[in-house]
Amino acid sequence: MSLAVTLSRAQEGVAAPQVMVEVHLSGGLPGTNIVGLPEAAVREARDRVRVAIQNTSFEYPNRKVTVNLAPAELPKDGGRFDLAIALGILAAGGQVPREKLDDCEFLGELALSGALRGVSGVLPALLRARARGRRVVVPRANAAEAALVSDADVLVADTLAEVCGWLRGAQDLGLPTDPPPPGIDGIGPDLADVRGQLQARRALEIAATGGHHLLLSGPPGTGKTMLAERLPGILPPLTESEALETCAVLSVAGQTVDPQHWRRRPFRAPHHTASAVALVGGGAVPRPGEISLAHNGVLFLDELPEFGRHVLDVLREPMESGHIVVSRAARQSTFPAQFQLVAAMNPCPCGYAGDPRHSCQCTPDQVQRYRARISGPLLDRIDLGVQVLRVPLGELGAPPSVHDEDSATVRARVVKARQHALMRAGRPNAEISTRELERDCALGPAERRWFDAALERLGLSARAYHRTLRVARTIADLDGGAALLDRTHLAEALTYRRF
Incomplete structure (x- = not known):
């Protein structure tokens, strides 16, 4: 034959x-x-x-x-x-x-x-x-x-x-090398390096617990990049299935999978000159972009307003859906994109608006144009916004205080709090559906009236309403996993909606 x-x-x-x-x-x-x-x-x-x-x-x-x-x-x-x-x-x-x-x-x-x-x-x-x-x-x-x-x-x-x-049966073939041991290796920037910044550290912990997107805003040199780089170190370790998903994207992209660090969450930080195709993927033969290479990890966009507005707006759909469909004339490919966005920006073009040590040289019109580079729909998809203020020079050289916890300590709290969400819905709070949100974020009559009035005063959208409830649910999980959200959880969640 x-x-x-x-x-x-x-x-x-x-x-x-x-x-x-x-x-x-x-x-x-x-x-x-x-x-x-x-x-x-x-x-x-x-x-x-x-x-x-x-x-x-x-x-x-x-x-x-x-x-x-x-x-x-x-x-x-x-x-x-x-x-x-x-x-x-x-x-x-x-x-x-x-x-x-x-x-x-x-x-x-x-x-x-x-x-x-x-x-x-x-x-x-x-x-x-x-x-x-x-x-x-x-x-x-x-x-x-x-x-x-x-x-x-x-x-x-x-x-x-x-x-x-x-x-032919004349010889045997070899077997792959022994698989690496499970767990994380503990290598990476440690949160203990950050001095002060209690509010920013709190926002980082909330973001890690619930998988929420985070925007850090403040003058240059206040530690925004330091904080963002330390987010992967406080996230829960990847499960084996999540790690295989992440490594599969790297394999498709032709990048080497490090067998020693394959359980480490990815951290991608593209330069602000990156194109839309570089972020979401593309090419004649579709290849994964930065958002897919950051699957199950962190996508850090430093100097957010310096990215092209069109480039930033391509993030809107995958931030909601968790995947990206790249269509070309002859091919269509779907890549996972369940990433956690962390963005950093200055408050104005010169960077010193609101800084007590430096006077801002920007006109109101310049500040408005600078902030308008980020579209409202994109900001609406960010759950947490925090001002990173300048740390007094005396604190920088002082020994670590009880508030300057290391990544391992914070990660232990994050893992414990995230277990509440996993037991309820099987996924982090940032990914729960609207129906699950109604079930898991119950409010008493007084809290409901107070929350509705606060939303009306702030003029928040329906999307912001749901995202604020998810953040409040995460805060409650960090507070011991209370079944009902009280006013303190809602109030703290609302403080992070002031972009």
Whole structure:
């Protein structure tokens, strides 16, 4: 029989759809034709595969070789199908047995020598193959990434010859390296480095507990960036499923997954010259942007008004939905984007409005234009806003006080308080639905009247109303998880709506 089928997986966003590599040998003029919507890199596989097979001491068929990558409507790109194509050709020619091909998937690019090179997007492919109960053979260069999926059936190889020897039963393939130990490594900036800033530290703790977006505003040099960089250190550790989701985005983006720090929450801080495509993702072949690379972590935008207004407004939809759909003429890819936004800005162009030590040189019109660079709908989606004031010089050189807690102490409170939300709804308070909000944020009659009057005076929108209730729910969780919200929780939540 001159027909053989091997299995591989394509890369489509963070999905990894299965691809059947069908190889048929027939009479006619010798040559190789690859069909099934292949991109240029896949079409070039016929030359790589032919030379690799010959350099591995196998015979390339002197017949017409037709390779079909099914499904035909799915675009295929990259060198990830090389190994599957080579094995299909060898199996169709009877040079390797087919018994192990049915329940195994193959990923890897071939060098002309027959060596296997690593490919991107291995982690999503392993997760999908694990769900189907299939074994996967990957290049050794992807072994560390494959080890993250602890219960996947993965084998690693260095060359095409090793894989063929395994199919023949002549040798065994290697296993991935031992997976790294669970937990977090404790490496990163510590909150104990921050002196003073009690209100900002409180807002940071609330944001970490509920997963809320945060805006820090104040003169230059007051510690806004220091505070933002220390938010990941007080967030609860990633669960294994969250860590795998985050690493899958890195894998698709072609970035190296650090096996020692794979449970660390990502912290992305793009420069204010970043374009909209850099933030949300894009390209002819859609790639994840900064908001997806910050999935399950923190996206820090320093000097927020210096970003283009159009660039900032593209954040509005993913801030609500937790994902981004990148559409191009021939492709559409969905990437996760459940990030926590932390933004920092000066109060005016010169930066010293409201600073008792420096006089502001800006006119009211300049200040208004500066703040108008941030649209109202974007500000409406930010839960917490806090003024970061200048710390007296005497406190900077003084020994740490009882209020200058380290990240581990604050993180313990955050984890304990977030458990209340997880037990109620299974997710942080910032992500609960409106129906869950009505159930979990019950107000007494007096609190309801007081809260409605306060909202009316502040002129808040319906979205701000719901976000304020979510913040109040988080404050109550930090206060021991009270079932009913009282006026102190609501009042503190309202103080963070003054942007």
